Amino acid sequence: MKQLITYFKEFHQNLYRLQTLILIGLWATLLLSFNYYFDFEDSYIDHIKPFFLKGCVFFLYHVIGYLGTVGIIHFTTDRKLLVQNKEFWIKFTLVFIVLATARSFFFHEYLVEDLEGYTRIYFYKVFSKARKVIIIFAGALLLYFLYDKEKLPNFYGLDWKAKNLRPYFIILLLLAPFIIGASFTPSFQKFYPFVKYAYPDIIANNFHLPKAxxxxxxxxxxxxxxxxxxxFFRGILIFGLVKYLGRDVVLPMAITYAVFHFGKPLGEAISSIIGGYLLGVISYYS
Structure with missing residues (x-):
């Protein structure tokens, strides 16, 4: 716990005035209100069929959240974050293309097109989950070898030699009561667990194997x-952009992380800002 306090005390020293934090809070509220009032992601973006068009919308959606936060910091502090070199803007664009592709390129549809019924549904859901990590990891490799191989001591924070893991376990213990409490709310119970939408019981009967x-x-x-x-969020968006933005790299990531959660229950999207920020600070140091 002492290590966590040291992290946050050092991180916030002479970082933001109240004005900056209030404006970023209002910006986050505006983004949340727009999405959940109009049900924008679920009712509009998710129904866009062409991959390229959906990718462009997701790209803009996340970039607006990120650059809006960067812009507030730029205009309310003496750190002119929007004044960056060509390398930053090219790399920044590639980073968000990776995220947009992970959210819009449904290549797994082609993997299950010959399957039928509940078998198709099950493997569609499984491959849908695998799709994001495959695209993000491939994008991370591309960015790493293009920009960061010679500059980072590890692969966007990943290291075989784990450092102090206690802060993460402490955060898990602190958050556990809230997570358990949220799991009993109607919105969360309606949305989770995801496995129920894959119908594992029916598939188990079809293949005559245990449901487990x-x-x-x-x-x-x-x-x-x-x-x-x-x-992506605690790796690429922290270690990949920290040399340009310094400590200011964390808050824009946290707001973008909330945008990433706009298809989830409102409570989860709001809490993702707090969780993303806490993990971002720890990632920045460890």
Whole structure:
């Protein structure tokens, strides 16, 4: 716990005035209100069929959230973050193309087109989860070898030699009561668990195998999706852009992380700002 306090105390020293934080809070509220009032992602973006068009919309959606936050910091502090060199803007564009592709390129549809019924539904859901981590990891490799191989000591924060993991376990313990409490709310119970939409019980009957096998396989791939998401938000968006933005790299990431959650229940999107920011600060140091 002492290490966590040290991280946050050092991180916030002479960083933001109240005015900056209020404006970023209002910006986040505006983004949340727009999406959930109009149900913009679920009712509009998700129904766009052409991959390229959907990708462009997701690209703009996330970039607006990110650059809006950067712009507030730019105009309310003495750090002119929007004044960057050509390398930054090219790399920045590639980073968000990776995210937009992961959210819009449904190549897994071609993998299940010859399957039928509930078998198709199950593997469609499984491959949908695998799709994001494959695209993000491929994009991370591209960015790493183009820009960061000679500059970073590891692959966007990943290291075989784990450093102090205690802060993460402490955060898990602190958040556990809130996560458990949220799991009993109607909106969360309606949305989760994702495995129920893959109908593992029906697939198990079709293949005459224990249901636990299909649940375990789904959850394993689902865990890999979390790995991909963390690699992008706490890896690429922190370590890939920190040399340009310094400590200011964390807040724009947290707001973008909320935009990424706009298809989820409102409570999850709001909490993702806090969670993303806390993990972003820890990632910045460890």
């Amino acid at each position: 096998i299909f649940i375990a396989f789904f959850e394993f791939v689902y865990a890999l999706e979390f790995f991909g998401v963390e690699l």
